[in-house]
Amino acid sequence: MAEALPAKHRFARWRGGVGMLVRGELGKRVIEKVVDKSGLGRYAGCVLRGNDGEHLVVIATYRVGAATGDGTLFQRQSAHFRSEGRSCIHPTKCFLRDLGTLVKGWKRRGWKVVIGGDFNPTLWEGSTHGSRLADKY
Numbered sequence: 093m094a095e096a097l098p099a100k101h102r103f104a105r106w107r108g109g110v111g112m113l114v115r116g117e118l119g120k121r122v123i124e125k126v127v128d129k130s131g132l133g134r135y136a137g138c139v140l141r142g143n144d145g146e147h148l149v150v151i152a153t154y155r156v157g158a159a160t161g162d163g164t165l166f167q168r169q170s171a172h173f174r175s176e177g178r179s180c181i182h183p184t185k186c187f188l189r190d191l192g193t194l195v196k197g198w199k200r201r202g203w204k205v206v207i208g209g210d211f212n213p214t215l216w217e218g219s220t221h222g223s224r225l226a227d228k229y
Contacts, residue, residue: 096168098171103204107112107148108130109133109134109136109154110133110134110135110136110152110153111133111136111152112136112137112138112141112150112151112152114138114150118139118140118210121140121142122138122139122140122141123139123140123141124134124138124139124142124148125137125139126138126149126151126194127151128190129190130173130186130190131176132169134153134154134155134187134190134191134215135151135152135153135154135191135209136151136152136218137149137150137152138150138191139198141186146193146203146204146225147198147202148203148204148205148206149198149203149204149205149206150206151191151205151206151208151209153187153205153207153208153209153210153211154209154210155170155183155184155187155192155209155210155211155212156183157212158184158212165183166183168200169183169186170182170183173186176199182193186218187229191207198221
């Protein structure tokens with residue numbers, strides 16, 4: 093089902109991704125790390141334990157732009173999702189669905205969520221999927 097990918101589109105040696113560093117007194121409040129399970133480094137963060145049992149999830153994100161052309165990050169992510177057999181292979185839509193699923197779960201637990209990052213374009217400019225994520229949560 094998955095297409096054979098040319099060597100330049102293989103994923104094992106991709107560099108980059110999002111990271112987050114929490115240190116000092118705040119670092120002592122980290123109870124869980126948040127990582128992009130796809131391995132693409134689209135988001136990273138942590139869950140902080142607050143006072144009175146409250147939790148705060150802080151996420152840094154990077155959503156690829158819709159650049160076309162052979163070898164762009166958009167094309168490589170699309171090929172990655174195709175190789176996994178996912179029904180959705182559009183990187184922007186996959187990003188928003190995956191992140192939306194996480195946010196839904198955190199909100200269901202009553203946790204507060206802060207998301208920042210590079211959304212290519214902004215959530216409010218030309219992105220109906222992005223603005224839906226902001227409106228929903």
